[in-house]
Amino acid sequence: MITRIAVLGSANFIKRLRSFEHELPSIKMDYYTYNIPSDAKDIVSIIKPCDAVFFSGSFPFYYAQESVLKLPIPSFYLKQDESVITTTLLSLSFTHPTAIHKLSVDIIDPASAMSVLEDIGQFNETPFLMKIDTSFDLEEIVAFHTNLQKNGSSLLAITSIHAVYQRLRDNGLSVVRMIDPKSSIIKGLEDTKSLALLFKSQSAKIAIGYIQTSKxxxxxxxxVKxxxxxxxxxxxxxxxxxxxxFSTQGNVEEALNNNSMINSWLSSSSSPIKIAFGYGKTVIEATQNAKDALSYTTDNTAYLLTGSKELLGPFPNSNRQVELKNSDPLLVQIAKQTTLSPANLSKVVKFSRLRKSTEFTAYDLEVYLQVSRRTTERILKKLTDHGYAQIIGEEMTYQQGRPRAIxxxxxxxxS
Known part of the structure; x- marks a missing residue:
């Protein structure tokens, strides 16, 4: 099974990753390049459907954290550990031999650099270290290296940030980038894949629900439909x-996180209703948990009892407001080009967010939209004709008839 991962990184990082992406045949990568780490927060909202998101470092991840929390998929970032420092220093010994005390280094964790120096017996030499985090402006980091080289204290800068590297090079200063070992990048992507598979596995577990009204x-x-x-x-x-x-945990969780959806279930019925869900390792356990959750409900409320016996509810239990109209410029453009109504386009977007796989058939969309097959195929044709959807394969789960397009x-x- 192919796992699709969105990779956010600098141009240099992505160029390097492309050179050995063939060593990860079970992972398909979609690349998104940023100029400075803070750009990542805007890039997250434009990534295409995928199974997980991988950030090339902690900086872009931290800048994008607010956007990441809204994603319906897991994310992971490449950590700057001691192997990064060791690899960089080893490379310098061949390409830029420089005394340790003549180096200026911006780094997330200076203690890790000192630990490496101790391990290789460099007890008496210490580079100029600057601890960096997202509170620092790039100009401060550039100034740190620039001032040390101009007054002769440092001969070479080592930077963790590609934008700083570019600025120092443009200014004629000696600078190299921290080197992420190939093995660390591959391990990071494999860990991201594992997260995605675990997330899918958890989301696909059985969920049982009940809808009840007065007799x-x-x-x-x-x-009910x-x-x-x-x-x-x-x-x-x-x-x-x-x-x-009878549904899955992933689908139920997505619904329970949407207060406007829960409100529409509970408030628009002609009679008071009670809704309960149960999770479990087996259908029997999930059914019993759903029955137990139902015993807690009152009119126009919903409860969930998890496999670990955690009772959640009553839903809706939050004052969070959900925006019901879509003013995203890209979706407005898609609606105009495809002549799809904003309502139908919005439903397609929600369908994509709800699914835990990027692949689907016309039947999957038809069931979700609750429209005819003809209407569903017309929607898909408009999207494919304008390049907003594509056929990537076909399946045949029956003996007669035509295969279904995927x-x-x-x-x-x-977004």
Whole structure:
């Protein structure tokens, strides 16, 4: 199975990664280049559907943290550890032999540099060290190296930030970049892949739900279909006032995190309803947890009991406001080019966010949209005709008829 990872890094980092990406055949990488680390926070909102996000360092990750928290997928960043310092110093011994005390170094953790120097027996020589974090302006870091070289205290700068490297080079100063070992980058990407697979595994676990009304006021079939479609669930009618839902943890969690969706379930029904969900290692356990959660519900509330017996609710339990209109310029442009209605385009975006895989069929979209196959295929044709979706394969899970096309969206859906 191929894991798709969005990689955010400097031009130099991405160029280097491309040179050995063939050594990671189970990972498909989409590259996003930033000029300075703070650009990462804006880039996150334009990445295309993928399984995980990988940052080339802690700086871009920290700058993008607020945007990362909104992602429905896991993320990982390459840490600057002692192997980075060791590799850099070893490289310098061949390419730029320089006395340790004539080096200026900007680094996230100066203690790790001192530890490496002790390990190689350099007890008496200490470079000029500057501890950096996201509170520093790039100009401060550039000035640190510039002043030391101009007054003769330092002969060579070692920087952790590509933008600083470029500035110092442009100013005619001697500078090299910290070197991330190839093995560390590969391990970081493999760890990211593992996170993505674990996330998918957790999201795919069974979730059982119940919808209940009073015996004298049965819920409408349309309302049941609305709730089931939102979590991609199959339903079974247990009684006139009780329905069972069969879905996955990932779909249920996505729904419970959306207060406007929960409100629409609970407030637009003609009669008071109760909703409960249960997770578990088996269908039996999840069913029992859902029944236990149902016992806590009151009219127009929802509860969740997890596999670890953690009761969450009542939902909606937050004052967070959800924006219901979409003013994203890119989506406005897509709507104009494809002539898709804003409502349909918005639903396609929500469908993408809800799924834990980047691949889908027309049937998957049809079930989510609750429209006819003809309408679904018309939507997909408009997207593919304008390059916003593409057919990447086909499947045939039955013996007769034509194979189903497998699609993938080709525009950002995480903003």
């Amino acid at each position: 004298s006021q049965a819920i409408s079939e349309d309302k 609305q709730i089931a479609a939102a979590i991609q669930a199959n339903t079974v009618k247990e009684a006139d006032n009780l329905y069972s839902l 699609y993938e969206l080709n525009f950002p859906t995480y």
